[in-house]
Amino acid sequence: MNAGMMIALFLASAIRMSIPLLLGTVGESLTERSGHLNLGVEGLMMMGAATGYVVAYRTDSIILAILAGMAGAGLGSLIYAFLTISMKTRQDVTGLALTIFGTGFANTMGKALAGTTTSEKIRAFTKGQPFKPDLTAVSEVPVLGPALEYISAALLQHNLFVYLSFAIAVFAYWYLFHTRPGLHVRSTGENPAAADASGIRVTSLRYLHVIVGGMFCGLGGFYISVVNVGTWLDDIIAGRGWIVVALVIFIRWHPLKAIAGTLLFGALEIVGFRMQQIPALGSLPIFSQYAIDLYPYLMTIIVLVITYARKKAWQGPASLGQPYFREDR
């Protein structure tokens, strides 16, 4: 295999690893843009992973599994929304509770299915490459042939969910910055009192975006359990939800930038994995499994420090984390 193809395949793997992060980051960005800091992403992704996997295993239907993954996390975020929006509980504490609840809920639910795998039918669908082009006609053409091969290997041989996720990110960007409801979401996140005085329905708008944001997180969880892994493991999300929380800050609550940001972390996971496979390096302590698991978090810390070092930059929706009381005086 030549160097070009190696890079193309590396990129392809990085993209595949970045998808759950992308879905979570876009979802959490929607939630935070409305002014709600949901630290329960890990729990939501766990719930989505579990409900998605259980339904995929029991019904053998990919559509039902997707819906179940989104519904499971949607339910989790509904609890969070009710507590923080209607009961005005503290968002950070409620989010942490949601993480603990979601993780417990998912592990309990998945326990009976530990060690099982998804069916042939599901796997055929999740491994399918709907956009893979047939390049036999041009394979002999110099320069163009290999170039197309590389592009195809990097970008066009993914499963349907990869393209769906990119579409969701682009759609979320368009929605937030180029539509009327998007303007309302951003206004609410910046200053709910101003939004309220402008005639925006702050409460229902926040409910909607917390729940839809949570559903995207659930879709990310579903992607990990059903598409990437294809079996059930305890704690299957393994901290990715926390990385999402930091990524949202890194990408400055901007769904398009999320594509690049999550790709960086996807690549990091792959680099560690590949390093381990090289015999000379794999035995070194810095490339041990434990160390490699650590790197995304190390990267998260570095990213946060860099982000907050830019003092003048906008530091996120101004009302993030604060409950809104209309009759406050």
Place this chain on the structure above:
Amino acid sequence: MSKTNTGSNLRADVPAIDMQGICKAFGQVQANSDICFSVRKGEIHALLGENGSGKSTLMNILSGIYQPDAGSVHVYGQQVFFRSPRDSIKRGIGMIHQHFKLVEHMTALENIIAGTGQGLRLNKKQARIRISEFSEKFDMAVEPDRLVSDMSVGEKQAVEILKVLYRGADILVLDEPTAVLTPQEIRKLFKIMGRMREQGKAVVFISHKLNEVREMSDRITVLHKGRTVATVDTASLSADALIELMVGRKVDLAINRPRVVSDGVCLRVENLTVQDIDGVKKLDEVSFELNHGEILGVAGLAGSGQKELCETIAGLINPSAGSISFHDKNIVGLSPREIISLGISMSFIPEDRLGMGLVASMDIADNIMLKDYAFHKGPMLQRRIARKKADNIVKQLDIQTPGIFHTVSKLSGGNIQKVILGREINLNPKLLITAYAVRGLDINSSHTIYNLLNEQKMKGVAVLYIGEDLDVLLDLCDRVMVMCQGQVTGIADARKISKDQVGLMMTGLTYHETVNSVKTDSMINESEKGAGVR
């Protein structure tokens, strides 16, 4: 957009707004009790009352932010029940809030169109056309694509006004719109309000400044302690009679200004420069002298460097250049505690009143101890002394409280401010810095505070008084220093400078530049009055 132009509101005899028997309580406090308030189409109706008289609560009920406990609201003869600001906007009511409800991190255009329209589409092009129509009609210049955070207070207010006009409001409520404006901006606002009246809109003008109310309104409704005192034609009452209605008894509005022979310079500030973490200059080469037995007033728009000046003298901020000499001793670099022990006292009343200087959940005695516990002997707190001091201060300043162990947050605003000032005065300072000491106080409490400051001045204390109300600054202080964007634009004798001059200096002109422009300005005003605006 506007759904209000139905047949019924064309009848002139039906009031635009008719509020009857409005009651609203917040916990134990009865903010509104049985208030009646009615506004006609095509009039400017002033709502006058001291702070805490229930004006804002009443208007918040009208704009759907609060729901009344009892009473009815009719808009053009139709009874309405507003459950949210959204309902009230639909009825053509537009509220211009005292503390602007704008999203700072967005443009004027985005702020104006947020909450309007239908569907997914964000029609900025059409919105831009409508906004420019309104700005022309009411003579307001607003750049639609500028970020609100980059705007001056006057421009922000223009955005607020455009925002309600854009929603098709024909009943406009302006809640203390002049509080933060320069005299020039106020004049411009009054012109806009005049246009609104000409267009047949009903305008409610909330204020506690008598002269403005008398100048602008057709009728006045006076509130006192949550009740309607009277609704009168503006022309029918004298200023004295009005204030009597407002306060409930006769009040002498004149502020004392005793002359004191100074015994030397107390504080000398030279070329003081302060930068924030982004390198923006908050104070720029500020120089002035403050004598003993003198009150030096500091005027300026909000955020012109007043806070930084206070905090730098008090040792909370380190200046990047310049010197501060107290009795010819440089105090730059000393810790706040060392500065307090020299006899420099600082009190700053922030907008929310409780944010700085007091711990809201502690009682009066503990709060008074906060400032001098460090000078107690030994490791233990000397509560007995603190209690005695607290008793003294409460008696001396006539603080209304069940006792010195009463939690500060449960006191009224005026009494809280008396606690802060009393604590500072109790330290027997040689230099007293006080910022916004009368912020949000009623006329009586304000006068108590002015008297306290004059007392200090007569004792030879140097007082740096940072204020908002230009009338008070010019009546109380010996000299006035005007600041604009961190620079001192001039220091003048308060007995000789006019309010208009101070206003112009607040926007960056120097004293000498103002002398000429004020002359021509006042001539224009005279001729306008001659033409008969009313």
